[in-house]
Amino acid sequence: MAVTGTLMGLDREDWPQLTYLTSQAIAPDDPEFIMPEGGAATLQRAHRELFAAFEQSMSRRKGEGNGDLIDVLRTMEMDDGRKLRPGEIVSNCYSLLLGANVTTPHVPNAAMLELAKDGKYADWAAHPELFDSGINEALRWSSPASHFLRYAKTDVELSGVTVRQGEPVAAWIGSANRDSAVFADPYEFDIRRDPRNHLAFGVGPHYCVGHAVARIALHELFENLLEQFSGFEPAGEPEHLHSNFIAGMKHLPLVATRRSEVRAGV
Numbered sequence: 001m002a003v004t005g006t007l008m009g010l011d012r013e014d015w016p017q018l019t020y021l022t023s024q025a026i027a028p029d030d031p032e033f034i035m036p037e038g039g040a041a042t043l044q045r046a047h048r049e050l051f052a053a054f055e056q057s058m059s060r061r062k063g064e065g066n067g068d069l070i071d072v073l074r075t076m077e078m079d080d081g082r083k084l085r086p087g088e089i090v091s092n093c094y095s096l097l098l099g100a101n102v103t104t105p106h107v108p109n110a111a112m113l114e115l116a117k118d119g120k121y122a123d124w125a126a127h128p129e130l131f132d133s134g135i136n137e138a139l140r141w142s143s144p145a146s147h148f149l150r151y152a153k154t155d156v157e158l159s160g161v162t163v164r165q166g167e168p169v170a171a172w173i174g175s176a177n178r179d180s181a182v183f184a185d186p187y188e189f190d191i192r193r194d195p196r197n198h199l200a201f202g203v204g205p206h207y208c209v210g211h212a213v214a215r216i217a218l219h220e221l222f223e224n225l226l227e228q229f230s231g232f233e234p235a236g237e238p239e240h241l242h243s244n245f246i247a248g249m250k251h252l253p254l255v256a257t258r259r260s261e262v263r264a265g266v
Ligand code: HEM
Pocket: 004, 095, 096, 097, 099, 100, 101, 103, 104, 107, 143, 144, 145, 148, 149, 173, 199, 200, 201, 202, 203, 205, 206, 207, 208, 209, 210, 211, 213, 214
């Protein structure tokens, strides 16, 4: 949220509420987010409030603005010379905030659970040349976006199954990223693997538009963790998000040891 809120120029005091609403939007049935009225009502409320927040943020702005992402959406011209309509701007805000907020945090979550085991964190910290490889492995391993859907343009045969023109096909990213024909020992978290061919950001024309921002955020985060902490130990069971859309964790209790040897709970 700190990265995307800054990029989009969203008011800092709204960040906690926007973070909560994005969680409700992707996991409306999760016991931590569901309202007494049920999952469908939770989803509707989250969508309404998110769109209202974007609409407010947009309508407070004047002229060229500060050049943040919402200002760019407000002032840019399309190929045909027209500007985006207000509805198109808030829809893009929704895609951008959701696309960023509900995915990026789950990469370090999933990776930290593995790194906290069997001396893997210390091994990574001792080998700075494996920094990028470890981040690629964290992306493969976590695969926060669980699936995307496409419709077949023509009849096509996939692994002996015929998919007819117009039929929907769900691609399960976490499953593809554990394909043993592509990744040796796919259920092993291995910082030496450097899996550049993972599909965590999708593939083709809709390849994640925020992949560079996500990579910068992950670099910053892991760089800071490795610099400040010498180790992590599990301190309880992780709690997973109740969602088939996003694979993620809500809570991951760890005990961190600062490089200065001061112990701190995180
Ligand atoms: C590790 C973090 C991220 C992961 C795993 C991820 C994953 C994905 C995937 C798999 C797609 C393709 C969906 C499809 O083909 O239907 C996608 C698209 C998209 N992502 Fe991300 N994303 C991440 C970070 C971000 C960030 C930081 C932003 C915004 C700054 C963002 C915004 C979007 C948007 C707007 C799309 C739609 C692009 C289009 O349809 O052309 N994502 N993302």
